[in-house]
Amino acid sequence: MRDLTNEILELIRRTSTDLPADVEKRLHEALEQEAPGSAARGAFETILKNVELSRKNSSPICQDTGTPIFYVKYPSAWSTLKLKQMIRTALAEATRKSYMRPNAVDAVSDKNSGNNLGGDDFPYIHFDEVEGDELTVELMLKGGGSENCGAQYSIPYSGKVGDISFQAGRDLAGVRKVVLDAVQRAQGQGCAPGILGVSIGGDRGTGFVKSKEVLLGEIGTRNPDVKLAELEERLTSEANQLGIGPMGFGGKTTVLDTKITGLSRLPASYFVTISYMCWAYRRRKMTVRGDEIIYE
Amino acid sequence: MRAITIPISDETIRSLEVGQPVALTGVMITGRDVVHKWLIETFIKKTRLPQGEDLQVYEALKPILAGGVIYHCGPVVSGLDTKQYKFVAAGPTTSIREEPYQADVMKHFNLKGVIGKGGMGAKTLKGCQEVPGVYFHAIGGAATLIAQSVTNVLGVHKLEFGVPEAIWVIEVKDFPVVVTMDAHGRSLHEAVEKDSSRVLAELLAE
Numbered sequence: 001m002r003d004l005t006n007e008i009l010e011l012i013r014r015t016s017t018d019l020p021a022d023v024e025k026r027l028h029e030a031l032e033q034e035a036p037g038s039a040a041r042g043a044f045e046t047i048l049k050n051v052e053l054s055r056k057n058s059s060p061i062c063q064d065t066g067t068p069i070f071y072v073k074y075p076s077a078w079s080t081l082k083l084k085q086m087i088r089t090a091l092a093e094a095t096r097k098s099y100m101r102p103n104a105v106d107a108v109s110d111k112n113s114g115n116n117l118g119g120d121d122f123p124y125i126h127f128d129e130v131e132g133d134e135l136t137v138e139l140m141l142k143g144g145g146s147e148n149c150g151a152q153y154s155i156p157y158s159g160k161v162g163d164i165s166f167q168a169g170r171d172l173a174g175v176r177k178v179v180l181d182a183v184q185r186a187q188g189q190g191c192a193p194g195i196l197g198v199s200i201g202g203d204r205g206t207g208f209v210k211s212k213e214v215l216l217g218e219i220g221t222r223n224p225d226v227k228l229a230e231l232e233e234r235l236t237s238e239a240n241q242l243g244i245g246p247m248g249f250g251g252k253t254t255v256l257d258t259k260i261t262g263l264s265r266l267p268a269s270y271f272v273t274i275s276y277m278c279w280a281y282r283r284r285k286m287t288v289r290g291d292e293i294i295y296e
Numbered sequence: 297m298r299a300i301t302i303p304i305s306d307e308t309i310r311s312l313e314v315g316q317p318v319a320l321t322g323v324m325i326t327g328r329d330v331v332h333k334w335l336i337e338t339f340i341k342k343t344r345l346p347q348g349e350d351l352q353v354y355e356a357l358k359p360i361l362a363g364g365v366i367y368h369c370g371p372v373v374s375g376l377d378t379k380q381y382k383f384v385a386a387g388p389t390t391s392i393r394e395e396p397y398q399a400d401v402m403k404h405f406n407l408k409g410v411i412g413k414g415g416m417g418a419k420t421l422k423g424c425q426e427v428p429g430v431y432f433h434a435i436g437g438a439a440t441l442i443a444q445s446v447t448n449v450l451g452v453h454k455l456e457f458g459v460p461e462a463i464w465v466i467e468v469k470d471f472p473v474v475v476t477m478d479a480h481g482r483s484l485h486e487a488v489e490k491d492s493s494r495v496l497a498e499l500l501a502e
Contacts, residue, residue: 039315039474043435046472050438060385063372063439063460098384101372102459110330112458145390145414145436162493166500177500184496187489189390189414191436238499242492247436248414249474250488280437 001082007286007293008090008137012068013099014295015139015284016060019051022219023195023256023281027051030193030246030253040251047246047279058099062191062280065100066141068116068123069212073130080127087137091116091123126213135288138216146278149190152207153178155270170270172231175200175260176238182274183239183255188248191278195219196235196258199273201265207273214261215277223260232258246279256281299470303363304408309428312475314482318432319470320409323450324365325357328389330461331454332397340404353453353463360465361405365432368394368412370460371443381449383466385439388413391431399423415476415485424479431477433484445471 031044054061070087074080092115094100104118105111116123157168159181166181168174179198186194197215199207222229235258245251256279265271287294300308302322312318327335337344339354346354371386391398391412398410398420408429410416413436424430434442448467455462476484 042317042474046435046438046441050435050441053444054385054440057440059440059443060372061439062437063370063385063387063443064389065372065385098372098374101370101385105458110457112460114458143437148390161497161500164497164501180496180499184492187414187485187492188436189392191413241499242495244488244492247433248485248488249433249476250484250491278437 001077001079002288003086004083004288005086005090005093007288008086009093011137011139011284011286011295012090012094013058013097015141015282016065016094016099017058018055018284019061019280020283023279024048024051026219026256027279030256033252038251039249040245043246043249043251060099060101061282062143062278063101064143064145065103066143066282067103067147068100069140069142070123070125071128071138071140071213071216072125073128073136075131075133075135076129077133078135083127084125087123087125088117136285138285139283140212140216141282142212143191143278143280146190146194146276149182149186149194149276150208150211150274151182151185152204152271152273155272172227175272176231176235178272179235179258179274180238180242182276183244184242186276187244188246190276191280192244192248193246193253193256193279195256195277195281196239197275197277198258198260199263200260200271201263202271202273203266203269204271206263207271208275210261210263211273211275214259215275215281216283217259219257225262228260228262232260297472302365302409304365305363306428309408309430309479312430312478313480314475314478314484316475318473318475320365320432320473321469321471322365323360323465323467324367324411325360326367326369326371326462326464326466328368328370328461329393330457331463332394332401334454335401335404336397340400356453357463358405361407363406363408365409365411366401366407368410371464372439373449373459373464376459381452383443383446383449386443386446387437387439388434390414391416395420402427402429411471411473415483421477421481421483421486424477425481428479430475430479432473433476434471434473442471445469
């Protein structure tokens, strides 16, 4: 089995330092909508200048290099045990090279491990066996500020905005209400403008797993289910009417995109789970096809 | 953009208003979650006895914080092996987590400025009026760009807190921020929260 440690190190470097083109393009569009001289436009200008500089200098876009989450799709010939070792070795090396900040803190002792390895689940790796002979490794870096803005609602839900109460029922109208509530609560704290990953259904655990996974899709691509596609577009548009803007400075773009996935649920449960991704949405993919390595 | 040198006088602080872009130059420290808790417990509320080098660090911090600025930041730092420290990436972290502590830390040290992102709440806003002080907002995620305005790492305290949580003493030049909470009780965050809450109520009434 081929050793991919160096290739995974390169995947980590690219993810931390080089923002994907679809995210950058959407940020440019958002900048154009803000008035010249406004704080919102200034924020977008700084954001885009930083994106360019990070790429040029090969340095982290954000100092919070986030929770590293790997998604590995492997043909049966690969050993997940060995792939896990390669990923862990590459991540420690990426930390030594300052592509990553040491981010694994033992929650009981408060000790930072110094190399981004913490117990068995940091980094977290999702393994899926696939048909064919192509191996893919996707990496998402999820910053803590945005992760703290994530939310899970158990519906039916009674909420309050200021002094006004609202009720969210077990249908897409109810989903819409709680997602907008979560965006308003987040304000600028999650490094707005955010990208919303929403899962409907599941249990509490799968709800959060899938609300992150749905973010892997490209900006602007819609759910094949027409009803969910409509809701995705409506939520982005209505979230932007809230006027929170980049960094919470006030402005036209609060959310860059919304992605929804529908899961199965128990008859008793109806969870709506929102993962809030910051504007610095760092995700990259590596494909191993024969001797060839392709980075996207 | 208005250029301001640290330490900052009361007069300068009172002249700052919400929305104003500022370029900061001088010496400041980084300090976030663990540092604020440690300062409060060890030196302000004194619920914990100083240990190890705590008292020496406290004495070293006092002159920097008097009239000074604290930056909510957990940087990526190179040169850890050689101690030739350099900030590689150094954007702000979310400030609201320091809300229980910030006003007391400001008052204790006569701290004039807090840099972070996302803004802070009513207790800190009141602290800004009393000290007087201001909250400076840096652009979240703009880490490589902001690191370029950190010209020198003068030293580090409490490295045992871990690289992101340690107290880094840094020299900055033209560090770009925007005033979003001033010494006159005004907060951009409070205003945006109120407006967005009104719009949300309308949307949910549909």
